[in-house]
Each structure stands twice: as C-alpha cells, then as structure tokens.
Amino acid sequence: MYLKTIKYTGIGFFIFILCYSPRCSAQDISKKDRDKYISAMMRNMTLDEKLGQLNLVTPMAKTGPFATKNINLKIMDGSAGNVYGILSAGSMHSKLMLADSTRLKIPLINGLDIIHGYKTIFPIPLGLSCSWDTIMIEKTARVAAIEATAVGYNWTFSPMVDITRDPRWGRVMEGSGEDPYLGGLIARAMVKGYQGPDLKNETSLMSCIKHFAMYGAAEAGRDYNTTDMSMISMYQNYLPPYKVAVDAGAASIMTSFNEVDGVPATANKWLFTDLLRNEWGFKGFVVTDFNAIQELMNHGVAADTKEAARLAINAGVDMDMVSESMIATLKQSLKEGKVTINQIDDACRRVLEAKYKLGLFQNPYRNYSPDKAAKVTLTAENKLLAKEAALKSIVLLKNDNKILPLKKETKIALVGNLANNQREMFSMWSFTGDANNVVTILNGIKKQNSNVTFTLGTQVNNDTVFNRKNFEKYDASEQLKMEDEAVNLAQNADVIVAVLGESLGMSGEAKSRTDISLPDCQRNLLKKLKATGKPVVWLLINGRPMTIEADMRYADAVLDIWRPGTSAGDAVADVLFGNYNPSGKLTMTFPRSVGQIPIYYNHKNTGRPYIPGQTEKFVSNYIDEQNSPLFPFGYGLSYTSFSYSNITLSDTLLQGDKRTLIASVQITNTGKYAGEETVQLYLNDKVASVARPVKELKNFRKIMLQPGETREVSFKITLEQLKFYNSSLKYNWESGAFTVYIGTDSEDVKEAKFTWNK
Ligand code: GLC
Numbered sequence: 118m119y120l121k122t123i124k125y126t127g128i129g130f131f132i133f134i135l136c137y138s139p140r141c142s143a144q145d146i147s148k149k150d151r152d153k154y155i156s157a158m159m160r161n162m163t164l165d166e167k168l169g170q171l172n173l174v175t176p177m178a179k180t181g182p183f184a185t186k187n188i189n190l191k192i193m194d195g196s197a198g199n200v201y202g203i204l205s206a207g208s209m210h211s212k213l214m215l216a217d218s219t220r221l222k223i224p225l226i227n228g229l230d231i232i233h234g235y236k237t238i239f240p241i242p243l244g245l246s247c248s249w250d251t252i253m254i255e256k257t258a259r260v261a262a263i264e265a266t267a268v269g270y271n272w273t274f275s276p277m278v279d280i281t282r283d284p285r286w287g288r289v290m291e292g293s294g295e296d297p298y299l300g301g302l303i304a305r306a307m308v309k310g311y312q313g314p315d316l317k318n319e320t321s322l323m324s325c326i327k328h329f330a331m332y333g334a335a336e337a338g339r340d341y342n343t344t345d346m347s348m349i350s351m352y353q354n355y356l357p358p359y360k361v362a363v364d365a366g367a368a369s370i371m372t373s374f375n376e377v378d379g380v381p382a383t384a385n386k387w388l389f390t391d392l393l394r395n396e397w398g399f400k401g402f403v404v405t406d407f408n409a410i411q412e413l414m415n416h417g418v419a420a421d422t423k424e425a426a427r428l429a430i431n432a433g434v435d436m437d438m439v440s441e442s443m444i445a446t447l448k449q450s451l452k453e454g455k456v457t458i459n460q461i462d463d464a465c466r467r468v469l470e471a472k473y474k475l476g477l478f479q480n481p482y483r484n485y486s487p488d489k490a491a492k493v494t495l496t497a498e499n500k501l502l503a504k505e506a507a508l509k510s511i512v513l514l515k516n517d518n519k520i521l522p523l524k525k526e527t528k529i530a531l532v533g534n535l536a537n538n539q540r541e542m543f544s545m546w547s548f549t550g551d552a553n554n555v556v557t558i559l560n561g562i563k564k565q566n567s568n569v570t571f572t573l574g575t576q577v578n579n580d581t582v583f584n585r586k587n588f589e590k591y592d593a594s595e596q597l598k599m600e601d602e603a604v605n606l607a608q609n610a611d612v613i614v615a616v617l618g619e620s621l622g623m624s625g626e627a628k629s630r631t632d633i634s635l636p637d638c639q640r641n642l643l644k645k646l647k648a649t650g651k652p653v654v655w656l657l658i659n660g661r662p663m664t665i666e667a668d669m670r671y672a673d674a675v676l677d678i679w680r681p682g683t684s685a686g687d688a689v690a691d692v693l694f695g696n697y698n699p700s701g702k703l704t705m706t707f708p709r710s711v712g713q714i715p716i717y718y719n720h721k722n723t724g725r726p727y728i729p730g731q732t733e734k735f736v737s738n739y740i741d742e743q744n745s746p747l748f749p750f751g752y753g754l755s756y757t758s759f760s761y762s763n764i765t766l767s768d769t770l771l772q773g774d775k776r777t778l779i780a781s782v783q784i785t786n787t788g789k790y791a792g793e794e795t796v797q798l799y800l801n802d803k804v805a806s807v808a809r810p811v812k813e814l815k816n817f818r819k820i821m822l823q824p825g826e827t828r829e830v831s832f833k834i835t836l837e838q839l840k841f842y843n844s845s846l847k848y849n850w851e852s853g854a855f856t857v858y859i860g861t862d863s864e865d866v867k868e869a870k871f872t873w874n875k
Contacts, residue, residue, distance in 0.1 A: 258310025285338025561686020624660025
C-alpha cells in the first residue's frame with residue numbers, strides 16, 4: 118500500500134500504525150518528509166526499541182574472535198536492528214523477514230565486507246589502485262553493488278581509505294597505498310560506485326568509510342597497535358582520503374581500533390563529534406569496528422562495559438558492532454543520568470535515516486531477487502571488467518633483455534604452488550567470491566599457448582616459528598622432490614614462468630609480518646630455476662610490497678600481479694604474450710629491507726639530508742643500507758619506453774591569486790609497442806613556515822601512445838595545490854619558490870622552478 122500524505126502526529130499516527138505497516142508510507146526524498154516520518158516513528162518507539170537500532174550483530178566469526186549468539190531471537194524481539202555477515206544467500210530472505218515480526222516492522226540494515234567484489238572478484242584494492250584508473254575502479258564497485266544487492270545486502274564495509282606506509286601491516290592490501298591525493302580520488306570513486314547517484318536506487322549499496330582514523334599508522338606495522346602522530350601529519354597525510362569520502366556522500370563510517378592522540382578512536386569525541394560532524398559536516402552514522410567498545414577496557418580508558426558504552430555514545434558513535442555493550446548498559450546509564458535520551462535519540466535517528474535513505478521502509482528486501490541475482494552475477498561483462506582491472510593493476514618491475522612479452526609458441530615450464538589454485542587468486546576478504554569461476558594462471562596460459570607444462574615446484578611456506586599458525590605445514594623431504602621435478606620440467610622448456618609470493622593467508626587483517634621477503638623454500642626453488650640457465654619470468658603474487666631485492670637477480674623479468682581475482686589467468690596470459698602492455702604504477706614504495714620502514718616518497722628533507730655519492734658521515738642515512746627504496750612510489754615499466762622533454766612553464770614569476778600557471782612536457786613513445794603511460798605531476802614548496810615534503814603528487818594523466826608518437830601533456834598548477842596545513846592547522850599557501858616535477862614515477866622526473874608571491 119502506498120500512502121502519499123500521512124499526518125504522523127498524535128492519534129493520526131496511532132491509527133496509521135494500526136492500519137498500515139510503516140513501510141507503506143510514501144518515501145518522499147525531501148529531508149523534511151524524512152524527518153517527519155522518523156520523528157513520528159520515534160515517538161512511537163520504546164527505549165528498548167531505540168537501543169535495538171544501535172545494535173549490530175553477526176553470525177560470522179571470520180573477521181573477529183566470535184559470532185553473536187541467538188541472532189534470530191534478537192532480531193525478532195527487536196534487540197538487534199542490524200546484521201552483517203549472513204553468508205548464505207539462502208538464509209538471507211528468512212533473516213530479513215524476521216524483522217517483520219517485530220512490533221514496528223523496522224527493516225534491517227544488512228551488511229557484509231564486500232571489499233573487492235562480491236561473486237566476481239576484482240584484484241585486491243592495493244592492486245586496483247596501481248591502475249590509477251578511478252573510472253574503472255568506480256565500475257568495479259558498481260558491479261559489486263549490483264551483484265550484492267540482488268542477494269539482499271544493502272551495506273558494505275568499504276572502502277578502506279587508511280593511508281599505509283608500512284608494508285609489515287597485513288592490511289595494506291585493503292587500501293590504496295601511501296598517497297593522500299590518489300587515495301582520496303580512489304575513495305571517492307569507490308563510494309560513488311557502491312552508492313550510485315541515490316541510495317534509494319535498488320542497486321545502491323551503502324558504503325562505510327573505514328577505519329576512522331589513522332589505522333594505517335599502527336606502530337611497527339603490528340595490527341591493532343597504537344598510533345601516535347602530530348596533528349599536522351594527521352591533517353596533511355592521513356585525514357584527506359576520509360574527508361574526500363565523506364564529501365562524496367558515504368552514508369556511514371567505522372571507528373578504528375587504534376588510539377588517536379591518546380584516546381582510542383571509539384571513545385574519541387574530538388574525532389567523531391568535533392572533527393567529523395562539526396568540522397566536516399558528516400551526516401551519516403558511525404559504527405564501531407568489531408567489538409571495539411568492549412576493547413576500550415583493554416585500552417585502559419573504561420573500567421567496565423557500562424563506562425565503555427557511555428564513552429562511545431559520548432564520542433559520537435551510533436552503532437555497536439557485535440559487542441552488545443550499548444544494548445546491555447545504556448538504559449542503566451540513562452537512569453543514572455550518565456547519558457541523555459537526546460544522545461540515544463540522535464544515534465537512533467541516524468540509523469533510521471540510513472534505512473529511510475536506502476528505501477528500506479518502502480521495501481525491506483529492496484533488490485532481493487534470486488532470479489535477478491542469477492542474471493546479474495558473474496556475467497561475461499563482469500568477468501571482462503575483472504580482467505580489465507587485473508590487466509591494469511599488474512606492475513612490470515623488471516624486464517631484462519626485453520624477455521617479455523613472450524612469443525605465443527614459446528615452450529613454457531609453469532612452476533608454482535599458486536599457479537593453478539583458483540581460491541588463491543582471491544584474498545582473505547573474498548568470503549563470497551566464487552572460486553569455481555576463476556581462471557587460474559595455468560588455464561589462462563593454456564588458452565593462448567598449449568605448449569605449457571606445469572608443476573607445483575615448492576610449498577608456500579617453510580616457516581615453523583611460533584605464532585605463524587596461519588601458515589601451511591611444511592614437509593622438507595617433499596620440498597626437495599618438488600624442486601627436482603620443477604628443475605626437470607624447466608630443462609625441457611624455453612622459458613620458466615614461476616608464480617611465487619604470498620599465499621592468501623599471509624596478508625589481510627591480523628596478518629602482520631616482520632619478515633616480508635619471499636619464504637626460503639620459494640627462494641631456493643627460484644635459485645635452482647635460474648641455475649638451469651633458462652630465462653625466468655617471476656609472477657609475484659602478494660598482498661603487500663615485499664623485500665625482494667636479493668631475489669630479483671634470479672629472475673629476468675618480474676611482474677607484480679598482486680592477488681588478481683576471478684579473471685586472473687586471462688589477464689596474466691594477455692600480459693605474458695603481449696596482448697596487453699603492462700601499465701600499472703606502484704602506489705606503495707617497495708623497501709629494500711625491513712629496516713627502512715616506514716619508507717614513503719613524500720618524506721621530509723631533514724636538516725642533514727643524504728645526497729647520493731657524498732662522503733659526509735653525519736647525515737641522515739644508514740651505515741648498512743641505502744636510503745633509496747627498491748621501487749619508488751609511481752614506479753612501473755612498460756614493454757615500450759617513454760622519453761620526457763624538459764618542462765615548459767607558462768610563467769616563472771607569478772603574483773597574486775588571479776594567475777594561472779601551466780606546466781607542459783612532450784612525451785614520446787620511443788619503443789616498439791603501443792603503450793599507456795601515467796604522467797605524474799609533483800610539487801615541492803622549497804621554503805615554508807613548516808617543513809614540507811620533498812615532493813607531493815598533485816595530478817596525473819594517463820595517455821596512450823603509439824610507437825614513435827609524441828604528445829604534449831599540460832597541467833594547470835593552481836594555488837589550491839600549493840596549500841598545506843601550517844602549525845596552527847590553517848590550510849593556506851605561502852609565497853615563495855616552488856619546484857614542479859613531471860615524470861614517469863616519483864623519482865625519475867624532470868623539474869622546473871617558479872616563484873609565486875601573494
Ligand atoms: C573487522 C575489521 C573491519 C571489518 C569488520 C567486520 O575486524 O577491522 O574492517 O569491516 O571486522 O567484518
């Protein structure tokens with residue numbers, strides 16, 4: 118039943134409740150109508166019903182230590198107004214129907230971690246970010262939303278926009294790397310892709326920005342560890358992607374596990390009320406991370422559950438993920454006058470607003486339709502997009518003697534534990550991904566070249582150290598046999614393709630590593646393969662930058678394929694055989710050794726910068742390692758080569774804020790293959806009131822060039838790009854000298870200087 122106008126006051130509303138279920142009312146998009154609708158509903162809600170809306174439960178214990186007990190009962194009695202992690206599409210509808218048996222029939226928000234695809238799996242986010250292709254990334258999020266909403270989900274805990282400078286942290290795979298500008302663009306693309314133009318559209322999936330805030334700066338890369346940083350660094354380096362995602366309209370945001378300036382995020386009023394709501398104008402709701410309210414006691418800021426829940430709601434948290442602390446204690450705190458009914462009402466209202474915006478009151482099942490799901494899931498187009506995404510995320514790290522691309526008829530020995538494993542093309546976040554649909558690397562190669570033999574060659578991990586329980590069991594005698602077989606196979610081939618790196622269980626949440634090199638058993642195999650004298654192509658599969666400097670010498674070519682997803686094999690084969698010329702560019706620095714971490718391109722100069730080649734001792738460097746990374750941010754080779762002209766500036770001395778500056782370069786494809794280049798623009802502010810990074814990415818452009826073709830690329834340099842946070846956290850630009858860099862990565866650049874005065 119569809120009612121155009123209803124007076125929700127007094128007796129009118131009472132009659133309305135008796136006669137119609139609330140969802141039958143008109144869903145006029147105007148805020149006024151929404152407020153009226155929700156106010157009317159809330160007037161009729163008991164305190165228990167309100168607290169139920171703040172409660173998020175899960176039947177899934179895959180991303181935290183436990184699952185919620187008695188979910189069905191809790192949904193039916195209204196004490197659980199939201200759910201996530203229902204993995205079986207079959208039980209989805211029945212769960213959603215449970216909410217129908219509550220007094221007010223308030224529908225459920227129904228979430229899931231849909232991180233890089235639902236059934237069609239795209240490359241991991243870190244891989245996707247190496248495409249620098251925000252339009253394509255938006256499309257991947259759209260496809261995930263279309264597939265997931267057809268099964269009844271309406272919420273995803275994505276995008277993770279945490280800036281990451283420490284590859285020991287296992288979760289770097291879930292983000293877009295180290296740069297706040299690129300990270301922001303990708304965050305926006307993902308929010309738009311999930312949510313579409315309007316949340317109420319049936320294929321719109323509500324996004325959740327996470328983890329607010331600074332979770333990526335966990336000390337020593339150890340998951341859930343403390344973070345501690347200056348306000349300037351927060352504002353300059355870490356907060357921008359969250360802000361962009363807020364501005365893009367993300368309807369929810371998740372607290373992070375770490376503390377921010379001494380106060381755990383989940384209890385941090387400055388973070389959620391002063392900054393997020395008051396300064397940034399965030400209008401959505403705040404959900405905690407898994408059990409984060411209870412964990413306030415471990416942090417040492419709450420003595421008991423009651424205090425923890427009170428701190429959270431005081432901070433501005435609206436929804437409690439699985440700890441059930443709010444539902445258990447807020448009533449008592451209200452009685453004691455420690456929280457106010459306004460606080461509970463505000464939180465409840467924000468959750469109901471999200472439900473209203475999603476159109477759930479009109480139709481709690483929204484897009485749920487098994488028939489539709491079958492039609493829109495894992496379609497040929499979706500797989501094609503997964504292939505495009507995998508192609509664009511692959512980064513060519515090395516290509517000695519131009520051994521790549523391979524000729525189609527080349528006799529290949531394919532070696533590697535992960536080379537013919539469907540599930541291994543996914544990540545720990547692909548709970549719902551359909552592995553049966555994955556094209557393995559072996560099968561992808563076979564489709565294009567039947568001249569391929571395959572053997573595992575090695576186990577993934579020989580690590581038996583305590584606490585590495587996620588790793589597979591290692592059998593030393595089996596290993597020798599495997600290596601021998603691989604060497605035999607290699608001897609009869611023209612080229613060896615070795616798929617080596619991290620297995621699915623080695624990156625992701627709670628997967629921090631202190632040693633991010635190739636496991637010894639895999640390295641031994643690689644050495645033996647190289648000793649055969651045959652050319653070796655190493656396909657590196659990984660969820661993080663790895664310390665592979667020493668191992669690089671055992672390979673003639675190295676392609677970083679990340680964790681490529683559903684169309685893995687098709688993409689890899691296209692790159693190997695040159696149907697696609699690799700164009701990915703790293704979004705996270707590869708260190709030479711763990712001791713260099715944290716290592717990132719936009720670092721400061723320091724008072725004693727090391728200048729390569731100098732002999733002065735008292736400078737900022739190591740006595741046993743270079744300062745420079747193995748591969749810098751922005752790095753990625755191509756089968757062709759590009760040459761850059763010097764930079765031409767339209768002006769070198771500018772005055773006032775009405776001026777514009779154009780920086781141009783000519784780029785020529787000097788090789789034999791057509792190729793795509795990502796032209797990167799960086800700026801440096803030479804003298805300012807606070808120390809500024811040596812370089813910051815401010816713009817980029819992707820261009821396709823035919824062999825011999827030259828194109829001019831011009832960038833407008835704006836005052837906005839010269840702005841930064843000073844020590845009073847004022848965002849502005851300062852007069853003076855600047856350097857502009859344009860190049861193929863953050864190190865290999867041309868430069869020009871200009872002065873811009875007020
Ligand atoms: C976790 C994660 C978070 C995830 C949540 C729900 O522990 O930190 O990213 O969304 O649980 O699964």
